[in-house]
Amino acid sequence: MSPAALQKLRVLDLTRVRAGPTCVRMFADFGADVIKIESPPGVDPNENMGGPRLGSDFQNLHRNKRSIALNLKSAEGLEIFKKLAVTADIVVENYRPDVKLRLGIDYESLKKFNPRIILASISGFGQDGPYADRPGFDQIAQGMGGLMAITGLPGQGPVRAGIAVADSSAGLYAALGIMVALLERETSGEGQWVQTSLLQSQIAMNDFQAARYLMSGEIPKQAGNDHPTSMPTSVYKTIDGHINIAASGDGSWKRLCKAIDRDDLFNDPRFDSEANRSENRVALNEEINRASRQFTSANLVAKLNAAGVPCGPIYSMDEVFADPQVEHLQCAATVAHPKLGEIKLVNQPIKLSRTPAAINSATPELGQHSTAILSELGYTGGQIDQLRERKIIQ
Numbered sequence: 001m002s003p004a005a006l007q008k009l010r011v012l013d014l015t016r017v018r019a020g021p022t023c024v025r026m027f028a029d030f031g032a033d034v035i036k037i038e039s040p041p042g043v044d045p046n047e048n049m050g051g052p053r054l055g056s057d058f059q060n061l062h063r064n065k066r067s068i069a070l071n072l073k074s075a076e077g078l079e080i081f082k083k084l085a086v087t088a089d090i091v092v093e094n095y096r097p098d099v100k101l102r103l104g105i106d107y108e109s110l111k112k113f114n115p116r117i118i119l120a121s122i123s124g125f126g127q128d129g130p131y132a133d134r135p136g137f138d139q140i141a142q143g144m145g146g147l148m149a150i151t152g153l154p155g156q157g158p159v160r161a162g163i164a165v166a167d168s169s170a171g172l173y174a175a176l177g178i179m180v181a182l183l184e185r186e187t188s189g190e191g192q193w194v195q196t197s198l199l200q201s202q203i204a205m206n207d208f209q210a211a212r213y214l215m216s217g218e219i220p221k222q223a224g225n226d227h228p229t230s231m232p233t234s235v236y237k238t239i240d241g242h243i244n245i246a247a248s249g250d251g252s253w254k255r256l257c258k259a260i261d262r263d264d265l266f267n268d269p270r271f272d273s274e275a276n277r278s279e280n281r282v283a284l285n286e287e288i289n290r291a292s293r294q295f296t297s298a299n300l301v302a303k304l305n306a307a308g309v310p311c312g313p314i315y316s317m318d319e320v321f322a323d324p325q326v327e328h329l330q331c332a333a334t335v336a337h338p339k340l341g342e343i344k345l346v347n348q349p350i351k352l353s354r355t356p357a358a359i360n361s362a363t364p365e366l367g368q369h370s371t372a373i374l375s376e377l378g379y380t381g382g383q384i385d386q387l388r389e390r391k392i393i394q
Helices: 019-029 056-061 075-087 097-103 107-113 138-144 165-188 198-206 208-216 250-259 274-279 281-292 297-306 317-322 324-328 370-376 381-389
Strands: 010-013 033-038 065-069 090-093 118-123 193-197 233-237 242-246 311-313 332-337 341-346
Touching: 010 019, 010 075, 019 033, 019 056, 019 090, 019 118, 019 165, 033 075, 056 341, 065 370, 075 107, 090 165, 097 118, 107 118, 118 165, 138 165, 138 198, 165 193, 165 198, 193 198, 198 208, 233 281, 242 281, 242 297, 250 297, 274 281, 297 311, 317 324, 370 381
Parallel strands: 010 033, 010 090, 033 065, 090 118, 118 193
Antiparallel strands: 233 242, 242 311, 332 341
């Protein structure tokens, strides 16, 4: 078997909650030595923000890591961190912007003793500017980034997405930025400061909806389950539920009409162009629903797929992981946990042919690797015992 893709990298993980851990998980799953730096109990007033350690969310975000419990509010704890930073390639943090400056672990400070280090900072609103000091949370960014104004049924009022879009995308954008910085370092030999925020990431995720405004001044509105511009792309009723159909192009539209025995719709002047289908979407959906209600969901999905019309079922989460294609793609992975036994986690969606990701170890206990990590730095057993007695580590 080939070595893990990122095994030569060491990442110091100062993150919490979701955006930062999402970023670091990318490196952990591809084999980097990720050291999760946590506070000993009672040091950090926000220590429970990530949820219970044995809960599904925490376990899913922090697998494949080592843990050291280190009090960064103490001089000795900071000294240990700086020794670790000398050995590291990457530091990832999602504190408020001023915290790293107070601790003296900002990029300008870190690069003085490790010019190759890459610091990635994920914040709510950016590292500077009028909102820099505001606390940032996913739903706040969804609202300020425009997503909640375009999500939901027309006239419903703002609706949040069902997942932490801003958090997760900020983590992924940060990981991409780090990868770019690592590649550039191969040329320059120098690290750099990578920055993103929940607000920037949410706006970037709006993509074509944001571009509609920037290019033409058009302000997108709520469209419910309809595609904002390309119809028919929506949810349609069946005998036993609903399915998605996406048949906006003329070719797909013609095949849909034929498959549901409504060739008359293709020749209807209300629906004879993509622009007209979008303009007359209410009438269009009524006509399609009249036909789709004659089928069960499974039969209609089979019929439309056979006709080459993009479509699919609408699953609950248990149905997602029971789907044969999901099983084939191995979207869930099993790992052994010393307390929980065998657990299933969400697998990496990226497949590499030679150096794939792997979930090799469950989320560690708090401070599980403190002794091993300090020993690697040259601390003796006696010194480690003294640090533990004085609550510098756990």
